[in-house]
Each structure stands twice: as structure tokens, then as C-alpha cells.
Amino acid sequence: MKRKGIGYASIFYGTGYGNGFPDESRATAELTKEGQIIISVGVSEVGQGGLSVMEQIAVETLKIKKDLIKLQYNNTSKMRDSGTAAASRQTYNTGNAVLDACRKLKDNMNKVKTNKNLENLYVQMKDCNIDTKTEGYFKATTSEVDLETGQGAPYWPYTFGVQKATVEVDDETGKVDIIEVTSAFDAGKIVNPITAQGQIIGGSTMGIGYAIMEEVNLNQGDIQNKNFSDYIIPTSKDIPKYHTYFIEDVEETGPYGAKGLGEPAMLPMAPAIINAIYDAIGVRIYEYPATCDRILLAIKNKNK
Amino acid sequence: MIINGKSYTKKIDPLLRLIDFIRDEAKLKGTKEGCGEGECGACTVIIDGRAVNSCLVLAASVNGKEITTIEGVSQGKLHPIQEAFIEVGAVQCGYCTPGMILSTKALLDKNIDATEEEIKESISGNLCRCTGYQIMIEGIKKAQDKLKKR
Ligand code: FES
Ligand code: FES
Numbered sequence: 001m002k003r004k005g006i007g008y009a010s011i012f013y014g015t016g017y018g019n020g021f022p023d024e025s026r027a028t029a030e031l032t033k034e035g036q037i038i039i040s041v042g043v044s045e046v047g048q049g050g051l052s053v054m055e056q057i058a059v060e061t062l063k064i065k066k067d068l069i070k071l072q073y074n075n076t077s078k079m080r081d082s083g084t085a086a087a088s089r090q091t092y093n094t095g096n097a098v099l100d101a102c103r104k105l106k107d108n109m110n111k112v113k114t115n116k117n118l119e120n121l122y123v124q125m126k127d128c129n130i131d132t133k134t135e136g137y138f139k140a141t142t143s144e145v146d147l148e149t150g151q152g153a154p155y156w157p158y159t160f161g162v163q164k165a166t167v168e169v170d171d172e173t174g175k176v177d178i179i180e181v182t183s184a185f186d187a188g189k190i191v192n193p194i195t196a197q198g199q200i201i202g203g204s205t206m207g208i209g210y211a212i213m214e215e216v217n218l219n220q221g222d223i224q225n226k227n228f229s230d231y232i233i234p235t236s237k238d239i240p241k242y243h244t245y246f247i248e249d250v251e252e253t254g255p256y257g258a259k260g261l262g263e264p265a266m267l268p269m270a271p272a273i274i275n276a277i278y279d280a281i282g283v284r285i286y287e288y289p290a291t292c293d294r295i296l297l298a299i300k301n302k303n304k
Numbered sequence: 305m306i307i308n309g310k311s312y313t314k315k316i317d318p319l320l321r322l323i324d325f326i327r328d329e330a331k332l333k334g335t336k337e338g339c340g341e342g343e344c345g346a347c348t349v350i351i352d353g354r355a356v357n358s359c360l361v362l363a364a365s366v367n368g369k370e371i372t373t374i375e376g377v378s379q380g381k382l383h384p385i386q387e388a389f390i391e392v393g394a395v396q397c398g399y400c401t402p403g404m405i406l407s408t409k410a411l412l413d414k415n416i417d418a419t420e421e422e423i424k425e426s427i428s429g430n431l432c433r434c435t436g437y438q439i440m441i442e443g444i445k446k447a448q449d450k451l452k453k454r
Contacts, residue, residue: 197439198435201436201438205436206436227339228339228343228431233433234436235428235437236430236432236441237424242436
């Protein structure tokens with residue numbers, strides 16, 4: 001029989017490398033003589049939307065039209081280091097560096113009065129010996145935790161999230177269907193709602209794989225299931241209906257109030273599903289993933 | 305064979321896969337290879353109206369057939385499916401996208417009124433690690449509206 005269950009899980013997760021590890025981002029903003037503004041930033045775009053976010057922050061800070069701004073990225077010979085696209089850190093850390101560079105450039109641009117175009121502004125700035133190129137920098141303020149005393153500030157800021165999973169468990173076959181997932185996240189101000197939602201739904205789907213499908217079978221260090229036919233990840237037919245909400249509690253130290261979002265998106269999903277399975281059939285699964293055989297075994301052990 | 309309306313005549317190794325012909329002979333790099341074993345759908349192309357994994361097809365076997373790759377979907381301007389994908393934000397890393405768009409096109413060319421279930425079924429052979437599919441499905445529904453209005 002199919003039994004329905006609901007489960008919740010919540011997390012908090014620090015943005016950035018953390019624990020005092022040097023976590024720096026740099027960015028450059030430059031007004032060119034052609035009247036264009038070039039933002040050079042070492043953010044690696046892997047589909048997460050980092051570039052859109054940097055561009056939005058630059059446009060907002062410089063208050064100029066988007067098509068006058070050009071992003072230069074992914075070329076380490078042309079720009080300074082912005083650290084890795086990892087640790088959910090680019091929006092917060094590199095976003096802050098872009099903000100810093102753009103604010104400085106804006107200040108410099110404001111030093112000369114002109115209502116003409118950017119080309120003209122460039123000439124006037126040069127005449128007055130004002131820098132047309134500014135460097136932005138951001139360093140995260142964390143410190144290593146003292147293992148003796150427990151003192152230290154390992155991360156700042158933290159992202160918070162809760163997810164609710166509704167599942168159906170077939171107690172004869174052990175199969176779990178995920179029916180509905182609702183996510184609510186506080187990642188500060190959301191810079192780009194479309195890509196942020198993409199992170200949540202994509203992360204949740206990965207979490208579903210982690211909870212009920214994905215398992216690396218090792219034999220003496222050799223992976224036994226190297227193909228997508230035996231390492232199963234979610235397909236379009238495995239996904240639930242998703243609902244996503246953001247609680248935009250502005251983070252004072254973030255660029256326009258933003259915090260990190262990438263990794264937190266997948267974290268509560270698996271425990272929420274395991275809790276929902278418990279709610280449905282009254283058994284606790286202690287080993288991921290909750291595959292049919294593990295669920296049937298747990299039911300059998302419970303009925304002993 | 306005919307790829308995107310252009311005819312190709314070539315002497316080839318009988319064991320050459322279609323994906324290699326497309327990428328290396330026709331130099332159309334939009335078709336992606338993920339697994340190379342028919343499991344991920346990244347290499348999907350349309351052969352005579354059907355979405356097919358081009359890594360599982362021998363090039364010699366499609367002699368005389370019509371093939372559409374992602375380059376053939378946008379003729380001069382973006383296809384409504386592509387427009388819709390961009391508008392809803394259905395693309396993240398983009399590796400699955402060409403295959404996803406071709407599976408969608410094969411479906412909508414045949415059945416513009418496909419239901420959500422039919423949409424999910426028709427892209428279920430296209431794995432995507434980034435998006436979680438939901439936004440893509442929204443994009444496909446938007447493409448249906450666009451195509452109907454044309
Ligand atoms: S590359 Fe052909 S299905 Fe994966
Ligand atoms: S967008 Fe990255 S795999 Fe689909």
C-alpha cells in the first residue's frame with residue numbers, strides 16, 4: 001500500500017572558505033577611452049549565474065546602462081584572482097569586490113562635472129589626473145576555531161534554510177516517490193531571482209538523488225558503478241512539484257545585502273525526505289540512499 | 305547524409321559513430337558527448353523526425369537520411385523553444401541543453417499539445433545535473449504557447 005508522509009529539515013551554512021582560511025576576492029573597474037566600462041573579475045561561470053550577479057551589482061553601483069558595461073572574465077592573464085567558484089562564496093565575496101571597485105570608480109567619475117558622455121568624461125578625468133581604473137578588494141573576516149576553548153568565528157555570514165518533503169512510500173515494494181518539495185531560504189537579498197530559484201530547484205533535485213538513488217559502490221577503491229545506468233541520478237520523471245520562497249533578510253556586510261546560496265540549496269533535502277519516510281511508514285533509515293531494498297529491510301526488522 | 309539541409313558525401317570508416325561525423329567531419333560542435341553509451345542524451349539529434357542518441361548510431365547507417373542538430377534549430381534567429389528556455393532561465397551549465405532542445409523539438413513537431421506527463425516522458429532520456437528539470441518543463445510549456453501563436 002502507498003503511504004504518505006511529510007518531513008522537514010533545516011540547516012544553517014556558512015558562506016565562504018571559513019575557519020580563518022584566506023578568502024579574498026579582487027575585481028577591477030575601468031573606464032576606457034571608448035566610453036565603455038570594463039569590469040574584470042575572476043569569477044568562473046559554471047552555469048550558476050555568477051556573471052549575471054556581478055553585472056547586476058556593477059550596473060546598480062555605477063548607475064549606468066547595462067550595455068555600456070563589459071565583463072571580462074575567465075582569463076587569468078587579464079585579471080586578478082577572485083578565488084574559486086566554490087564554498088557558495090562568489091555572490092558574497094566577489095560581489096563585494098566588484099561593489100568596492102565600482103564604488104571607487106563612481107567616486108572618481110563624480111570628481112569631474114560633465115553632462116556629456118563617458119568618452120568625454122574619460123578625457124576630463126585624464127586631464128585632471130584622476131584614476132580611470134580602480135581596484136576592488138574583499139577579504140572575509142573569519143577566524144580559526146580554537147579546539148580547546150571552542151572560541152573563534154569560523155564563518156560569516158550564515159545562510160538559513162528549511163525544506164519540506166511530501167513523499168509516498170509503497171510498503172510492499174519499498175519504492176519512494178517524492179510528490180512535493182517546498183523550500184524557504186534566507187540567503188539575504190536575492191540579487192537574481194531567476195538564477196537563485198534555479199540553484200534551489202537544481203540543488204533540491206541533487207538532494208533527492210542523494211536521498212533515494214545515488215550511491216557509489218567501491219571495491220578496494222575501484223568504483224563499481226561508473227555509468228548512468230547503474231549510478232542513478234534523477235530524471236525529469238523523478239521530480240516533484242517544487243515551491244520556492246526567499247526570506248530576504250538583508251545581510252549588512254553583503255553586496256546589496258546578499259549571502260551565499262549554492263550549496264545550502266541541497267543540504268536539507270535528504271534529511272527532510274528521510275523524515276518524511278519515517279512519517280509515512282514508521283521506520284528510520286540510517287544509511288543513504290533510501291533504496292527499495294533498504295526500506296524493505298527496515299520494515300522487516302521493525303516487524304520482527 | 306543531409307545535416308541541417310546541407311548534404312554531405314564522404315567515404316568513412318564503417319565504425320565511425322554519427323556523433324563523431326557530426327563533430328569532426330561536419331565540424332558542428334553544438335552536439336555534445338556526455339557518456340558515449342546512450343545513457344545521458346547530451347548527444348541527441350533528430351533523425352527523420354525522431355530524437356536519437358547520436359553516440360549509438362553508426363554514421364554509415366544514416367546514409368541518405370535527414371539529420372537536425374542544434375545548429376539547424378536556429379535558422380538565422382532563435383527558435384521559439386530556445387527563446388523560451390532563455391526567458392524562463394532553463395539553462396545553467398548548458399551541457400544538456402542542445403540535446404534537451406532537440407528532444408523537445410522532436411516532441412512538439414509531432415504533438416504541439418503535449419501534456420506535462422508527455423513532456424516529462426519525452427525528455428526523460430536527457431539527464432540534467434543542474435536545473436532539476438522543472439524550469440525546463442516550464443520553458444517547454446512556454447514554447448508551446450509561442451509556437452501556437454506563430
Ligand atoms: S553521449 Fe550519447 S547518450 Fe550520452
Ligand atoms: S544545465 Fe547543466 S546539465 Fe543541464
